[in-house]
Amino acid sequence: MIQYNCLNPIAACGLDLFTDAYQKTDDINEARAVLVRSAAMHDMELPKSLEVIARAGAGVNNIPLDKCAEKGIVVFNTPGANANGVKELVIAGMLLASRDITGGIDWVKENAADENIAKAAEKAKKAFAGTEIMGKKLGVIGLGAIGVRVANAACALGMEVYGYDPYLSVNAAWNVDKAVKHVITAEDIYRECDFITIHVPLLDTTKKMINKEAIDMMKDNVVFLNFSRDTLVDEEAMAAALEAGKVKKYVVDFPTPATAGKEGCLVIPHLGASTEESEDNCAVMAVKEIIDYIENGNITNSVNYPNCNMGVCSGAARIAILHKNVQNMIARCTSVLGEAGINISDMTNKSRGDYAYSLFDLDASATAEVTEKLAALEGVLRVRVIK
Ligand SMILES: NC(=O)C1=CN([C@@H]2O[C@H](COP(=O)(O)OP(=O)(O)OC[C@H]3O[C@@H](n4cnc5c(N)ncnc54)[C@H](O)[C@@H]3O)[C@@H](O)[C@H]2O)C=CC1
Numbered sequence: 001m002i003q004y005n006c007l008n009p010i011a012a013c014g015l016d017l018f019t020d021a022y023q024k025t026d027d028i029n030e031a032r033a034v035l036v037r038s039a040a041m042h043d044m045e046l047p048k049s050l051e052v053i054a055r056a057g058a059g060v061n062n063i064p065l066d067k068c069a070e071k072g073i074v075v076f077n078t079p080g081a082n083a084n085g086v087k088e089l090v091i092a093g094m095l096l097a098s099r100d101i102t103g104g105i106d107w108v109k110e111n112a113a114d115e116n117i118a119k120a121a122e123k124a125k126k127a128f129a130g131t132e133i134m135g136k137k138l139g140v141i142g143l144g145a146i147g148v149r150v151a152n153a154a155c156a157l158g159m160e161v162y163g164y165d166p167y168l169s170v171n172a173a174w175n176v177d178k179a180v181k182h183v184i185t186a187e188d189i190y191r192e193c194d195f196i197t198i199h200v201p202l203l204d205t206t207k208k209m210i211n212k213e214a215i216d217m218m219k220d221n222v223v224f225l226n227f228s229r230d231t232l233v234d235e236e237a238m239a240a241a242l243e244a245g246k247v248k249k250y251v252v253d254f255p256t257p258a259t260a261g262k263e264g265c266l267v268i269p270h271l272g273a274s275t276e277e278s279e280d281n282c283a284v285m286a287v288k289e290i291i292d293y294i295e296n297g298n299i300t301n302s303v304n305y306p307n308c309n310m311g312v313c314s315g316a317a318r319i320a321i322l323h324k325n326v327q328n329m330i331a332r333c334t335s336v337l338g339e340a341g342i343n344i345s346d347m348t349n350k351s352r353g354d355y356a357y358s359l360f361d362l363d364a365s366a367t368a369e370v371t372e373k374l375a376a377l378e379g380v381l382r383v384r385v386i387k
């Protein structure tokens with residue numbers, strides 16, 4: 001039985017893809033695979049049995065990627081699978097920041113017992129009036145799966161959209177609406193836009209990128225939306241800007257003591273990807289990634305190892321070797337196999353940063369002695385017998 005553990009609730013339509021060969025366990029120490037959403041894994045003990053972690057979602061800042069790579073644990077995410085869910089909430093966030101919809105709804109609740117509520121509403125409504133988003137300038141920082149969808153939807157709503165992404169992928173370039181103005185510095189966005197939304201991963205290089213200096217460059221009365229991660233924004237600087245009236249609204253999907261309940265903050269409890277569709281898409285993609293890795297050794301959408309695909313193994317045997325990206329690794333692995341008299345019928349080797357991955361299709365099964373010799377080679381982090 002191949003045991004898997006879920007650190008967060010994962011949609012059933014994904015888990016249903018596991019065949020009878022797989023079994024759910026509540027004990028991570030027994031698991032070969034882990035499915036996770038937002039659970040914090042940095043301080044967790046990762047058992048030796050663990051071969052793969054799939055993040056049913058996009059952000060992987062809750063997972064210790066290098067520690068996993070060093071232990072020969074491949075980490076996947078599910079790019080784009082929840083992007084539409086987030087896009088829709090970002091559009092809602094812009095509307096909520098432009099018109100006092102929540103204030104108006106609260107007023108109706110408070111006056112629900114008033115028999116003359118219809119007449120009273122016509123008098124009260126001026127307190128909740130706002131502005132439209134059509135014709136306003138929106139700056140999108142990060143044109144990945146979510147940013148592109150937000151930019152395109154905003155174009156369709158008649159906004160003037162500016163996009164900034166110094167690492168724009170070819171795929172994103174193909175998909176982004178031609179009306180989106182390409183800017184080459186974040187400063188262009190800060191200085192020009194009435195609404196700014198950020199859709200970048202949380203990395204050491206992006207942490208607190210929205211700081212006092214950035215906010216000072218923004219237009220007065222700007223609306224800032226953050227559906228990416230709380231710590232991309234310096235919350236002290238944001239609070240000061242809200243108090244000074246520099247920022248009109250801070251719409252954020254991550255409650256913290258600094259923002260929850262604060263005047264000017266519209267705080268949502270991390271609901272960006274909490275739709276049936278996004279949860280299903282993420283679960284299905286994550287489980288498929290795990291199954292292909294466990295059963296074939298193929299890697300698709302990893303965030304700490306290179307992608308690698310040799311299809312389904314049709315030969316006698318297949319082994320996977322996770323190793324450091326250093327000289328002479330392949331020669332040393334093939335000589336162990338050669339000395340054991342095992343012919344290699346197919347092989348591939350891919351690298352990513354400090355780590356590399358080799359798949360070998362063999363004409364005969366690798367014995368325990370052979371795999372132990374391979375595992376003992378300096379730089380080898382894990383050897384998996386796939387078939
Ligand atoms: N609120 C929620 O429930 C959700 C939040 N997220 C967050 O949103 C983030 C983005 O998600 P996706 O769009 O799916 O990821 P993605 O990987 O498709 O896009 C990220 C984009 O940011 C760009 N980028 C990286 N550094 C940048 C920088 N310094 N300046 C400008 N652009 C930069 C990349 O080139 C890439 O195009 C995730 O990392 C996650 O933290 C994602 C899904 C759900």
Ligand SMILES: O=C(O)CCC(=O)C(=O)O
Nearest residue numbers: 037038057058059273274
């Ligand atoms: O699983 C979730 O609800 C969180 C989604 C998210 O933040 C992400 O995919 O990065």
